[in-house]
Amino acid sequence: MIIIENLNLDFGNFKLLNINLSVESGEYMVVMGPSGAGKTLLLHTIAGMYRPKRGKIIVDGVDVTNLPPEDRGLALIPQDYALFPHMTVYDNIAYGLKARGFPKSEIERRINDICDILNIKHLLSRKPITLSSGEKQRVAIARALVIEPKALLLDEPTAALDPELRSKARKILRKLHNELNFTAIHVTHDIIEAIMLADKAAFMYEGQILRVGKIDEVLRSPNVSRYCEDLNIIKVKVSNGIVGMLGLDLPSKLPDGEYLAVFRPEDLVVCDGGAIDGVIEEVEIRGALNLLYINVGGKLIKVYVTRGEAEILNIKVGKRISLNLISSQVNFYPVV
Known part of the structure; x- marks a missing residue:
């Protein structure tokens, strides 16, 4: 479970203001809003890349506000997937496990399991430069999930995909969540993506969260309705x-x-x-x-x-x- 209490952050001329948000264990939370709303900044602050001016970030009952990213038990998937270009797919996925000192047998077991689920075993010997955008995304998801994080943080993970791949990626994320029941915070400006994935949604605008609730409740609210391209x-x-x-x-x-x-x-x-x-x-x-x-x-x-x-x-x-x-x-x- 992730609880964000009265989070405030100054970032140049931009501010996150009084952010309050809770994500239950196993819940898929989608934070949506227009470009420049502060969605990615909020996600990176939760991940530990920025320290808030005030407020708390609590993960499974532990205050992680002042902990470095590697001690928070969270996994971030950035927009560009950030795969290591000089490593094979296997080594990219294994990286977090090796850094945590897992034995070779456990690393191989976990990689086999997650690659079976994502259907990417045939990619393990390849380098990221040889992969399609959709394949890179699945590898990035595998690398994040293989460490069994307390929560997965996804920063517009389908933004770089064409419409056909984007539709497939949404279905993969929904299927994965149904099977693995992980906790997730997913930021997007894509309304259809939010509809397909969200157990709960939040709408963000100019550094503030204006509405939180079930996706249909959030989308029906006046402030959000006008953002939805008149849908x-x-x-x-x-x-x-x-x-x-x-x-x-x-x-x-x-x-x-x-x-x-x-x-x-x-x-x-x-x-x-x-x-x-x-x-x-x-x-x-x-x-x-x-x-x-x-x-x-x-x-x-x-x-x-x-x-x-x-x-x-x-x-x-x-x-x-x-x-x-x-x-x-x-x-x-x-x-x-």
Whole structure:
């Protein structure tokens, strides 16, 4: 378990201000926010690379605030993975174990186990320069997990990957966490990544944590909603092949359970006699577009209309309107 109490840090002109955060054992915490919010600085401070001005960092009941990184029992995966270029994959993974004095037999056992899980045994004799970005990431994860840290700290681990590899990497991280149940703090500016991975999430802005909670609760809060690139994100249930959302019953092949439905404002169309009814709560002018905030059965969703459409439809706060959803554009992610 990691507890951060009233953490403050001055870093040039930037400050971390009154950070309070707790991560339970086995919990996957995602800290999200825009670039420059202080996410990486917070992660590096937890890792021990910077000393806070005041506050505490407690790991499994031990105050590690003033301990060096190597004595905190944490493993950091930086954005660039930081593999040793002159070493083989085997030696990269073994490095932390050798530094801790583990016997050769235990080193080999642990490396075999983690390489089986990550499917990288065939890479052990190669040098990092010969690896793809996805392979480098898996090696970095193996090197971090093989020492069995008290927590894993991940600094935007998929940022350097192309979209296809990024999707695979998210699935690998989710699978690993399900199998190994490690504690993690993962920073990202990728909303979909946060949705797929987070047991709990925190939103950070200008050095402060503005909201902590379940991912759907955090994403629904007003400060965070505007950061989400206007995405609509709502919790839905699938039961007996039917997903109920926004008053609709849509056919689905998904297993029964709770999901987050994610769709963009342009995936809703304002029209007469639409299948969805709602009331306009706010109109935000976006140049040639108006962004409408519409209350549908207690859920606030966002819809675009052009300025011309807004005039023709007499769009205004308090007006009841109807919509249709382009259901083929909705993506569903299991609530973890």
